[in-house]
Amino acid sequence: MAKSRRQIHRAVPRVLRSMIIPQARYHRILSSMPLLCVDGVIRNSSNQVLLVKRSNEPLKNHWWVPGGRVHKGETLEYAFRRKMREELGIKVGHVHRLGFYEAVNLRHVGIKPNGGCLHSVSIVFQACVDVTEVVLDAQSSDWGYFDDLPTRFKIQPFESDEPT
Secondary structure, eight states: OOOOOOOOOOOOOOOOGGGOOOHHHHHHHHTTSOEEEEEEEEEOTTOOEEEEEESSSSSTTSEEOOEEEOOTTOOHHHHHHHHHHHHHOOOOOSEEEEEEEEEEEEEOTTOOGGGGEEEEEEEEEEEEOOOSOOOOOTTEEEEEEESSOOTTOOOBOOSOOSOO
16 A cells, blocks of 8 residues: 655744725724733743833833734744744744733823723743744844843633643
């Protein structure tokens, strides 16, 4: 019996840049529904966490974990890896899903309805990477390793990672 030479390809999400919506529409959406994000807890071999100083709202000029929006068509892990490449210029190897972080009622510049509130839900991933060079994008002005995560960054664990 002949062996099959079928190639197996890992699915890579295709996210079209044309799918990015105009800012005015984006702000209308944010005023009416939660935003899905990914955040990264990047630890070095000393167990310190890499934080960035944000250049944009929300949390402008605060130290925070890198991360951002999930695009339609992306898996959560793919979005996490993309954000680490875009915001830090790093590639991560093995990743572990830690839980989620939810922020409600953050003041956000540019969103007028309902008091300018932002509601975001972030899936939090962790990766261990010893980096000494980071290439920041325009969303951050500085970076560094810290002993602790920001006080208000409270990760809620998932009840179970087992399939039901």
